Amino acid sequence: MEAIETKRLTKFYGRARGIEDLDLTVHEGEIFGFIGPNGAGKSTTIRTLLGLIKKSGGEASVLGMDIEKKKGKLLREVGYLPSEAAFYSGMKVREVLEFSAKLRGRDCREEAKRLSERLGLDMARKVSELSLGNRKKVGIVAAMQHKPRLYILDEPTSGLDPLIQREFFSLLEERRAEGATVFLSSHVLSEIGRYCDRAGILREGRLIREDSVDKLTGTGIKRVTLQGASKLPEIDGIRDVKLTESGASFLYSGRADALIRALAALEFNDVTLTDPDVEDVFMHYYEKEGE
Amino acid sequence: MTIFFHELKRDRVRLIVWAAAIAFMLGISIIIYPQMTSQLEGMGDMFSEMGGFSEAFNMDKINFGEFRGYFAVECGNVLGLGGALFAALIGITALSKEERDRTAEFLLTHPVSRSHVTAQKLLAVMAQVLILNAAVALVAVLATLAIGESIDGKLFFNVFLGYLLMQLEIACVTFGLSAFIRGGGIGIGLGLAFVLYFMNILANLTDSAEFLRYITPFSYADGTAIVSSGAIEVKYLIPGIAYALIGVAAAFIKYERKDIRA
Numbered sequence: 001m002e003a004i005e006t007k008r009l010t011k012f013y014g015r016a017r018g019i020e021d022l023d024l025t026v027h028e029g030e031i032f033g034f035i036g037p038n039g040a041g042k043s044t045t046i047r048t049l050l051g052l053i054k055k056s057g058g059e060a061s062v063l064g065m066d067i068e069k070k071k072g073k074l075l076r077e078v079g080y081l082p083s084e085a086a087f088y089s090g091m092k093v094r095e096v097l098e099f100s101a102k103l104r105g106r107d108c109r110e111e112a113k114r115l116s117e118r119l120g121l122d123m124a125r126k127v128s129e130l131s132l133g134n135r136k137k138v139g140i141v142a143a144m145q146h147k148p149r150l151y152i153l154d155e156p157t158s159g160l161d162p163l164i165q166r167e168f169f170s171l172l173e174e175r176r177a178e179g180a181t182v183f184l185s186s187h188v189l190s191e192i193g194r195y196c197d198r199a200g201i202l203r204e205g206r207l208i209r210e211d212s213v214d215k216l217t218g219t220g221i222k223r224v225t226l227q228g229a230s231k232l233p234e235i236d237g238i239r240d241v242k243l244t245e246s247g248a249s250f251l252y253s254g255r256a257d258a259l260i261r262a263l264a265a266l267e268f269n270d271v272t273l274t275d276p277d278v279e280d281v282f283m284h285y286y287e288k289e290g291e
Numbered sequence: 292m293t294i295f296f297h298e299l300k301r302d303r304v305r306l307i308v309w310a311a312a313i314a315f316m317l318g319i320s321i322i323i324y325p326q327m328t329s330q331l332e333g334m335g336d337m338f339s340e341m342g343g344f345s346e347a348f349n350m351d352k353i354n355f356g357e358f359r360g361y362f363a364v365e366c367g368n369v370l371g372l373g374g375a376l377f378a379a380l381i382g383i384t385a386l387s388k389e390e391r392d393r394t395a396e397f398l399l400t401h402p403v404s405r406s407h408v409t410a411q412k413l414l415a416v417m418a419q420v421l422i423l424n425a426a427v428a429l430v431a432v433l434a435t436l437a438i439g440e441s442i443d444g445k446l447f448f449n450v451f452l453g454y455l456l457m458q459l460e461i462a463c464v465t466f467g468l469s470a471f472i473r474g475g476g477i478g479i480g481l482g483l484a485f486v487l488y489f490m491n492i493l494a495n496l497t498d499s500a501e502f503l504r505y506i507t508p509f510s511y512a513d514g515t516a517i518v519s520s521g522a523i524e525v526k527y528l529i530p531g532i533a534y535a536l537i538g539v540a541a542a543f544i545k546y547e548r549k550d551i552r553a
Contacts, residue, residue, distance in 0.1 A: 013550070043553055047396075047551070047553065050400050051399070051400075052395075052396060052399060052400065052550070052551040053550040053551060053552075054548065054550060071404070072402050072403070072404055073402070075400060075401060075402040076402040078400070080400045082396045082397070082400075082553075083553075084393070084553070085397070086392060086393035086394055086396070086397065087394065087397060088301065088392070088394055089392070090301070099293070099297060100397075100401065102293045103293055103294075103398075103401035103402070103403055104401060104402060142397075
């Protein structure tokens with residue numbers, strides 16, 4: 001059984017595209033990163049999986065349960081963090097968390113207290129008085145306090161300071177060690193590279209690549225940095241060019257011998273060839289598909 | 292019943308303010324009746340001769356100098372219009388406020404079905420209408436006893452029942468509309484209540500607007516009409532019940548299918 005599986009999943013808002021023919025697979029027990037810029041359809045995918053919006057076509061299941069036929073049952077097993085968490089004004093953090101637990105028919109007070117302490121969240125505060133980051137923490141605790149099997153997190157780290165981000169990811173790692181699956185969307189590529197096992201790249205409503213983060217970053221692409229070079233080698237397969245006073249840097253995909261021959265015609269002091277980071281890979285796929 | 296109690300708790304201040312305001316105004320109107328009796332006797336004749344204006348408010352049909360007549364008119368002014376506005380306000384915001392306040396995403400990603408949410412919110416709306424009317428009726432009875440007037444049990448019951456049914460109808464219809472909008476809507480709700488109120492006035496004024504009585508719930512919940520005939524007009528009540536049922540059905544059907552936007 002897969003944690004999330006979609007086949008040709010499609011959502012149109014009237015005529016406007018949300019997602020189109022999306023085939024996505026998230027295995028149980030992995031941390032999966034869903035990458036794409038704003039408007040690519042990340043939130044649409046998540047909201048369709050959770051039944052907030054109705055699909056226009058295709059099929060999808062979460063933890064083996066059809067998203068329409070078994071919606072109530074699957075929501076029991078899911079913890080969801082929206083990208084912009086909003087709660088009932090006038091309620092205290094503790095009341096919001098208790099309300100959420102009650103809607104699940106559970107008593108999660110101990111876990112809520114433990115999570116709040118780790119994230120530095122004051123449960124006695126009113127939610128309407130909280131900063132963006134603290135509201136996010138309320139959302140995180142609400143998504144985690146019932147210990148679901150699957151976490152669906154829409155841009156979870158926006159608004160959190162770096163220390164809390166680290167604590168948040170270590171919580172996710174702990175839950176994954178207990179067998180849970182994490183599906184998170186982000187446009188912060190470094191955190192996908194650091195924390196995710198696999199990732200999917202979404203572009204204009206379609207999934208253009210889905211693979212392990214290792215493979216995504218090891219597809220024969222190299223970042224080439226030339227110290228002291230004033231021009232680029234004359235060769236195909238060059239993108240994401242950065243020309244500075246100290247030299248040139250670019251992404252290269254193609255045969256290595258061809259690159260070396262082309263470089264031999266240039267003047268430069270030093271050369272480094274490195275594996276690209278996730279950001280480079282992302283740009284690589286984005287520009288390639290866009291052509 | 293988690294959502295039901297959550298709704299009552301969220302709306303408690305609004306309910307208390309509206310119930311207190313309506314009960315206070317109706318109570319005061321009743322308390323000042325003895326001081327007004329002498330003036331009212333003359334006014335009763337005057338109203339009977341004023342034609343159109345009196346007809347608009349059904350004041351030609353009753354003896355304004357009697358307490359029951361005075362009570363019916365005041366009830367119509369205070370509980371009739373005030374209760375209708377309250378019912379429209381809570382009905383139109385019941386479902387739409389979740390999207391307006393962006394809490395729909397939080398609520399609906401819990402393992403509760405949309406129809407369950409709709410049902411509990413509808414119950415909460417009806418409970419609030421009931422509580423408001425019970426509080427207002429209690430104050431009215433106490434005020435009546437305080438000025439030494441006798442209580443005509445059947446009449447009081449029919450008058451309050453009429454207004455209660457009218458408010459429930461308005462609440463159900465606006466509740467149905469609430470499923471179609473994404474916030475705001477207060478203008479639509481209050482506007483609808485006023486339009487229905489004026490429809491009844493128009494129907495009182497001219498026979499050619501008689502058909503409006505089958506549209507507005509103020510036709511069967513008209514205190515003065517109930518005082519003069521002694522009962523609620525069933526032929527106006529039946530379409531009212533139908534409108535309420537349509538409103539409720541529309542809410543369930545629409546909310547089940549609605550896309551919740553971010």
